[in-house]
Amino acid sequence: MKALLATLIGAAISSQTYAIPFEYIKIGDTDGFGYDADPGFAGLTGDGGAADRNSDGHLGSGDVLPSLNGNMVVATGNGDDFDNRDSEGYSCVGCINTGSDGVDYTDIALSTSYNASSAGGSVYNANTGGYGSGGAFPAPPSSALTNQPGFLFDFTIADGDIVIGTDIFFNLVFGDYDVVPADIDISYATAASDTVGLVKQSNGPDDGLIQGAFVALDFYDVFTWNIGDSTWDGYVEVDFDAPNEPYTAFDYVELSTAPFTIDVVEPNSLALMLFGLMGVGMARRKQKG
Secondary structure, X not given: OHHHHHHHHHHHHHOOOOOOOOOEEEEEOOOHHHHHHOOOHHHOEOOOOEOOOOOOOOOOOOOEOOOOOOOOOOOOOOOOOEEXXXXXXXXXXXXXXXXXXOHHHOOEOEEOOHXXXXXXXXXXXXXXXXXXXXXXXXXXOOOOOOOXXXXXXXXXXXXXXXXXXXXXXXXXXXXXXXXXOOEEEEEEOOXXXXXXXXXXXXXXXXXXXXXXXXXXXXXXXXXXXXXXXXXXXXXXXXXXXXXXXXXXXXXXXXXXXXXXXOOOOOOHHHHHHHHHHHHHHHHHHHHHO
């Protein structure tokens, strides 16, 4: 069926001149969990040293989430709840966002103690450099626990703005997944859902570790051809299910034609996470081929 679909519409699409070729749709933004807005974030201690381990002025993969009270532990009920949300949104290059959701889960401590910290005025805000009540904690998606995020990608790509069969990657940057079990449930508009396991982070010097990773997705799972509008409709729902995880955070998630790449030397636990996710995605694609 997929081969027939490609035969019917492939020639028309390949003959078109690209307007803006699809690159990615992003939920959230690349701003170091919102800490990049705080000129003093680099001095906030994570594992006894700077949270910004590579001193590049940005909290990213291989760095650690700040231990806001300086006790070298990043955890719920430990003075580490933050809300750095400020004008986060949905960015789409080569596509039109039609109903994506989940941005409220980025740049905030997804902590079981967040509401208590909010009531006590002890939620840190990197945009002001001070503490307060923070914004409202995001409402849980229907298939996840209260502090577990859910992200929905719902978008369209115009005829000719993507090549049929292009590799699609779910990229994510997150911090402090160190409790098992932890799974990602990936659902599509028409295909069967997938479950991908996260590799547990270590504690100690890696407590609050920020990781970047990706999962390879099948083109025909993500996209459905809309013959009436001559568009590709993209739909992916991603829910995190870590019932024992009391504290984590997300910088951004995206669907992209390029996988997340590591540009710094990473701890071994990150390498395991990256290749664990990639392996599951590649295995799915081989089984479908």
